[in-house]
Amino acid sequence: MSDDVRVWIDQKLCTGDGLCIQYAPEVFEFGGDGLAYVKEHADGERLSEAGARADVPEALRLEVIDAADGCPGNCIHVVRREDGAEIAGPDAN
Amino acid sequence: MSVSIESQPRLTGQTPWFEGDVPAEAVPEKYRLDRAYVPKGRYLDPEFLKLELEKVFTRTWLVACREEELPGVGNYVEYEIGSHSVIVVRESRTAVSAYYNACRHRGTRLAKGRGRVGSLICPFHGWRWNLDGSIRLVLDREEFVPRTDEDLGLVRVRAETWGGFVFITMDPNAMPLLEYLDPIPRIFEPFQYQNMRIRWQKGVILPCNWKTALDGFLEAYHVAGTHPQLFRFDKSNTNIASLAELENRVWSPTTTYERHAHYSSIGQKKNTSADAGKDPTARGTNDVVDPRLSVALSVQYIADDMRGLENDRSWRAAQALKTAEVPEGMNAGEYMLQLYRELSVAEGYDWPEIPAEKWADAGTAWNVFPNTILLPNQGSSFMYRARPNGDDPDSCVFEIFSLDQVPVADYGRKRDHQPEFFEDFRDADLGEVFTQDLMNAKEVTVGMHSPSFDGHRLSEDQEMTIYNHHRVADRYLWSE
Numbered sequence: 001m002s003d004d005v006r007v008w009i010d011q012k013l014c015t016g017d018g019l020c021i022q023y024a025p026e027v028f029e030f031g032g033d034g035l036a037y038v039k040e041h042a043d044g045e046r047l048s049e050a051g052a053r054a055d056v057p058e059a060l061r062l063e064v065i066d067a068a069d070g071c072p073g074n075c076i077h078v079v080r081r082e083d084g085a086e087i088a089g090p091d092a093n
Numbered sequence: 094m095s096v097s098i099e100s101q102p103r104l105t106g107q108t109p110w111f112e113g114d115v116p117a118e119a120v121p122e123k124y125r126l127d128r129a130y131v132p133k134g135r136y137l138d139p140e141f142l143k144l145e146l147e148k149v150f151t152r153t154w155l156v157a158c159r160e161e162e163l164p165g166v167g168n169y170v171e172y173e174i175g176s177h178s179v180i181v182v183r184e185s186r187t188a189v190s191a192y193y194n195a196c197r198h199r200g201t202r203l204a205k206g207r208g209r210v211g212s213l214i215c216p217f218h219g220w221r222w223n224l225d226g227s228i229r230l231v232l233d234r235e236e237f238v239p240r241t242d243e244d245l246g247l248v249r250v251r252a253e254t255w256g257g258f259v260f261i262t263m264d265p266n267a268m269p270l271l272e273y274l275d276p277i278p279r280i281f282e283p284f285q286y287q288n289m290r291i292r293w294q295k296g297v298i299l300p301c302n303w304k305t306a307l308d309g310f311l312e313a314y315h316v317a318g319t320h321p322q323l324f325r326f327d328k329s330n331t332n333i334a335s336l337a338e339l340e341n342r343v344w345s346p347t348t349t350y351e352r353h354a355h356y357s358s359i360g361q362k363k364n365t366s367a368d369a370g371k372d373p374t375a376r377g378t379n380d381v382v383d384p385r386l387s388v389a390l391s392v393q394y395i396a397d398d399m400r401g402l403e404n405d406r407s408w409r410a411a412q413a414l415k416t417a418e419v420p421e422g423m424n425a426g427e428y429m430l431q432l433y434r435e436l437s438v439a440e441g442y443d444w445p446e447i448p449a450e451k452w453a454d455a456g457t458a459w460n461v462f463p464n465t466i467l468l469p470n471q472g473s474s475f476m477y478r479a480r481p482n483g484d485d486p487d488s489c490v491f492e493i494f495s496l497d498q499v500p501v502a503d504y505g506r507k508r509d510h511q512p513e514f515f516e517d518f519r520d521a522d523l524g525e526v527f528t529q530d531l532m533n534a535k536e537v538t539v540g541m542h543s544p545s546f547d548g549h550r551l552s553e554d555q556e557m558t559i560y561n562h563h564r565v566a567d568r569y570l571w572s573e
């Protein structure tokens with residue numbers, strides 16, 4: 001199975017801390033509401049819909065997983081692209 | 094940055110004095126230094142500790158942490174000194190900043206220990222700051238008297254780096270770090286501290302004054318008395334040294350600069366002179382006829398017992414030396430260094446040959462005023478740091494950092510780091526040599542409290558590092 005992952009944020013739980021943006025500014029960005037959102041490219045538009053999913057470039061996979069592990073709101077979900085299984089975040093085992 | 098060159102060092106054999114020192118009359122009699130003499134009140138009086146905390150620790154540059162402890166943006170380390178807490182944080186890929194660790198609302202400490210955050214969030218009412226210290230969020234801000242963002246921003250503590258160490262000072266008018274450290278950055282340049290990383294870090298509580306903890310590492314005059322096994326073939330024999338062994342004791346004269354000082358272990362007292370310098374090829378084990386074995390055993394004992402200063406490569410080089418054919422015109426110590434260099438280069442380390450005069454300038458161990466000691470060495474080093482423990486002059490927090498140079502390919506690699514802490518040093522698994530040193534802490538303290546004892550009577554040859562600390566401290570203690 002490939003290691004490719006996608007990431008999404010449960011904005012209802014986001015604390016606005018910004019730790020994820022320190023880990024991977026290419027993937028995470030603050031919206032005007034102070035909550036974090038995901039994007040697919042470093043200079044791309046952030047996906048402003050709540051819970052939107054973005055593909056994570058291979059080179060940033062570990063950073064994104066660290067962001068999910070350290071997130072104070074515990075609201076970043078990292079899922080395997082192939083089968084949707086959560087590998088980091090509140091629903092990972 | 095331009096660095097002013099310090100006045101010439103004071104060499105061994107005299108009590109140091111430098112232009113600009115505080116005159117004796119300016120110092121209260123009970124704390125007054127005399128020739129090679131330090132009164133005990135400077136260690137035992139709570140009032141003196143209070144003065145140190147007010148006047149020395151707030152005005153000097155202090156090692157807060159290593160840069161590798163702050164690998165990513167948002168990583169922070171809390172540094173506590175006296176009743177103050179300072180937070181050191183990586184603000185961006187290229188900048189490390191420090192702030193007083195206190196909320197602008199009602200003062201609450203913002204962050205403890207170490208960790209990684211996206212912003213600093215007060216645990217009490219949730220005010221928030223960006224990593225650059227600017228205020229990001231005040232709940233119900235309209236209910237407060239109008240205040241500027243500047244007034245609500247975190248208050249900076251100066252932070253500067255040298256050799257991979259992050260230093261802070263609470264004095265906004267302190268001289269720049271490199272000037273303060275002079276001549277250390279110049280003399281330490283060959284040893285590449287910026288390319289070292291922490292192998293291990295252990296902190297312990299010691300039942301002694303913070304300066305007593307450091308004094309035990311600021312001279313090697315104690316080696317014959319405290320570490321009798323160091324030069325023995327049988328390292329498990331820790332019986333007190335025989336008179337014949339004392340005959341062969343090493344001699345370690347001290348050199349003092351305007352602010353910092355060091356000692357140099359330069360060989361046996363009976364065969365050496367004051368103008369000899371530290372020579373890394375001159376080491377060995379008494380009563381071992383084969384000089385290869387003599388050198389190798391010394392290296393391997395330090396590597397195995399202290400787990401620092403030496404490392405796995407020097408251990409292997411020493412192993413190879415035991416049976417090696419030492420080339421014509423070289424002694425075993427020189428060949429040891431060559432084998433170590435060859436291994437290091439082959440394994441990807443930047444390993445220039447360091448000329449003898451640079452080793453001699455560097456000596457063995459430096460007091461980085463006020464509360465740090467560094468042992469200059471190629472490849473691996475120790476740093477010791479001591480801080481007062483609360484307001485008890487008879488208790489301190491003492492830490493050992495074992496540092497290793499890393500291969501060139503790993504300069505950019507992030508590493509996990511977890512310091513260890515022990516209430517009792519006997520639980521810290523520090524090895525025989527450190528344990529012997531730390532056992533002295535309590536004994537010195539108990540004895541100093543005796544009414545019969547008035548102060549330290551120091552060797553003008555081998556203990557002026559200790560005197561020098563007090564001489565420099567006087568400049569901070571008794572001036573405005």
Ligand code: FES
Pocket residue numbers: 196197198199200201215216217218219220
């Ligand atoms: S004390 Fe920090 S927000 Fe109130």
Ligand SMILES: [Fe+2]
Pocket residue numbers: 309310315316319320526530
């Ligand atoms: Fe010692």
